[in-house]
Amino acid sequence: xxxxxxxxxxxxxxxxxxxxxxxxxxxxxxxxxxxxxxxxxxxxxxxxxxxxxxxxxxxxxxxxxxxxxxxxxxxxxxxxxxxxxxxxxxxxxxxxxxxxxxxxxxxxxxxxxxxxxxxxxxxxxxxxxxxxxxxxxxxxxxxxxxxxxxxxxxxxxxxxxxxxxxxxxxxxxxxxxxxxxxxxxxxxxxxxxxxxxxxxxxxxxxxxxxxxxxxxxxxxxxxxxxxxxxxxxxxxxxxxxxxxxxxxxxxxxxxxxxxxxxxxxxxxxx
Amino acid sequence: xxxxxxxxxxxxxxxxxxxxxxxxxxxxxxxxxxxxxxxxxxxxxxxxxxxxxxxxxxxxxxxxxxxxxxxxxxxxxxxxxxxxxxxxxxxxxxxxxxxxxxxxxxxxxxxxxxxxxxxxxxxxxxxxxxxxxxxxxxxxxxxxxxxxxxxxxxxxxxxxxxxxxxxxxxxxxxxxxxxxxxxxxxxxxxxxxxxxxxxxxxxxxxxxxxxxxxxxxxxxxxxxxxxxxxxxxxxxxxxxxxxxxxxxxxxxxxxxxxxxxxxxxxxxxxx
Numbered sequence: 001x002x003x004x005x006x007x008x009x010x011x012x013x014x015x016x017x018x019x020x021x022x023x024x025x026x027x028x029x030x031x032x033x034x035x036x037x038x039x040x041x042x043x044x045x046x047x048x049x050x051x052x053x054x055x056x057x058x059x060x061x062x063x064x065x066x067x068x069x070x071x072x073x074x075x076x077x078x079x080x081x082x083x084x085x086x087x088x089x090x091x092x093x094x095x096x097x098x099x100x101x102x103x104x105x106x107x108x109x110x111x112x113x114x115x116x117x118x119x120x121x122x123x124x125x126x127x128x129x130x131x132x133x134x135x136x137x138x139x140x141x142x143x144x145x146x147x148x149x150x151x152x153x154x155x156x157x158x159x160x161x162x163x164x165x166x167x168x169x170x171x172x173x174x175x176x177x178x179x180x181x182x183x184x185x186x187x188x189x190x191x192x193x194x195x196x197x198x199x200x201x202x203x204x205x206x207x208x209x210x211x212x213x214x215x216x217x218x219x220x221x222x223x224x225x226x227x228x229x230x231x232x233x234x235x236x237x238x239x240x241x242x243x244x245x246x247x248x249x250x251x252x253x254x255x256x257x258x259x260x261x262x263x264x265x266x267x268x269x270x
Numbered sequence: 271x272x273x274x275x276x277x278x279x280x281x282x283x284x285x286x287x288x289x290x291x292x293x294x295x296x297x298x299x300x301x302x303x304x305x306x307x308x309x310x311x312x313x314x315x316x317x318x319x320x321x322x323x324x325x326x327x328x329x330x331x332x333x334x335x336x337x338x339x340x341x342x343x344x345x346x347x348x349x350x351x352x353x354x355x356x357x358x359x360x361x362x363x364x365x366x367x368x369x370x371x372x373x374x375x376x377x378x379x380x381x382x383x384x385x386x387x388x389x390x391x392x393x394x395x396x397x398x399x400x401x402x403x404x405x406x407x408x409x410x411x412x413x414x415x416x417x418x419x420x421x422x423x424x425x426x427x428x429x430x431x432x433x434x435x436x437x438x439x440x441x442x443x444x445x446x447x448x449x450x451x452x453x454x455x456x457x458x459x460x461x462x463x464x465x466x467x468x469x470x471x472x473x474x475x476x477x478x479x480x481x482x483x484x485x486x487x488x489x490x491x492x493x494x495x496x497x498x499x500x501x502x503x504x505x506x507x508x509x510x511x512x513x514x515x516x517x518x519x520x521x522x523x524x525x526x527x528x529x530x531x532x533x534x535x536x537x538x539x540x541x
Contacts, residue, residue, distance in 0.1 A: 169433070
């Protein structure tokens with residue numbers, strides 16, 4: 001059975017759709033739990049993680065690479081949660097964090113601006129103009145975040161399998177479409193797809209362990225064989241050897257670990 | 271009873287999905303086969319109309335901005351008039367960009383997806399997958415530029431469509447089933463009000479096409495047979511232009527009253 005990610009702009013009814021899809025299919029519904037997992041596992045406050053996945057990196061953060069670290073932690077925590085599939089994830093950036101796993105049904109929910117304004121006005125008790133500005137600012141941040149970390153636009157249609165506009169279509173219609181699409185062959189969790197997800201989870205775990213000290217690291221994993229791509233100058237550091245030994249000893253599922261220095265990152269590296 | 275408007279990033283896929291949806295629903299197809307009729311009605315060359323749908327104005331092709339807008343307005347007027355017949359699947363005529371705020375018109379975008387779409391392009395053009403990707407990206411950028419120039423709408427914007435389906439993992443059979451299923455929803459059924467909106471839109475487009483034949487820079491709105499035309503003119507030309515617009519628009523079937531709003535054209539004023 002597939003993994004479903006539901007992405008949306010703020011106040012676009014995505015949460016309601018996700019809840020109904022999970023209830024209908026009997027899947028686990030996850031969102032904030034991923035941040036809590038990452039927070040406790042990597043000892044970073046939930047607020048910092050939330051900010052990392054929501055706001056675009058500032059000038060200083062671009063040099064400190066803290067955002068890359070936080071995103072790697074969140075990605076690793078998310079991978080652990082979805083590896084057993086039958087999951088609906090409606091937290092931020094699911095379609096990007098789970099890129100590369102074949103049985104992920106990536107859904108985008110769009111809502112008409114006026115409808116979004118109405119929801120924010122009712123929820124926060126603010127006038128229409130303030131609600132509009134708040135939504136626009138939120139959309140702007142999402143756009144900047146996706147551009148800065150993934151060089152893509154969240155409104156780019158090629159990122160999604162299904163994009164539904166909750167305007168003429170209702171939440172129930174959207175649920176119907178998503179459940180229908182989830183049953184198609186392309187999204188079924190075959191043995192091969194499951195292996196790929198498990199490999200990705202290992203790669204994300206290794207990356208999360210290294211990213212603090214080596215922010216430019218890239219990791220791939222195939223059948224438990226891990227390839228680590230580092231910059232040439234990082235490969236001579238004793239710290240890297242020490243870290244790799246630690247990873248070998250503590251992490252399960254790794255058969256072989258190999259380092260490549262000064263080589264261009266492959267496109268599927270996390 | 272509804273109108274289904276389908277667009278895609280790959281023409282062959284668009285045609286295939288349209289064919290299947292039309293067959294499944296028992297609807298008629300509205301596509302570029304009408305171009306010859308449009309050309310005959312407006313006394314223009316069919317090739318020029320196709321060119322207007324594909325390209326932006328260019329000196330090299332001897333297609334001025336004014337001609338281009340006129341050709342597009344002819345197509346728009348004809349398509350909107352034909353859409354009044356209902357039970358149609360429309361494609362290839364840019365209707366997704368000008369059929370706006372009509373609740374019974376369902377707009378669908380079908381994306382070829384990275385794997386299947388690129389393979390199709392590569393096979394058809396005899397090029398590598400990498401070159402096919404560059405070709406597709408260029409084509410998308412070109413279409414985006416065209417749609418913004420022609421109707422001030424971004425064709426690639428997700429929020430313009432009721433449903434966007436990528437064929438990467440969802441197969442065409444499932445896509446057709448989803449589209450036909452969605453078209454049954456109550457929100458896409460014809461209502462008196464949505465039909466009235468379409469009639470108004472069609473009348474405005476008809477008047478627009480008539481006016482663009484002899485002048486540029488006009489905007490037209492219509493409501494229950496009353497037409498409001500907005501344009502620009504210098505103080506000297508204001509009266510004459512108003513009279514011309516009233517005379518031309520008044521000849522169009524269905525127009526009962528014409529109101530003209532003229533803004534000052536400062537450029538002509540200073541010249």
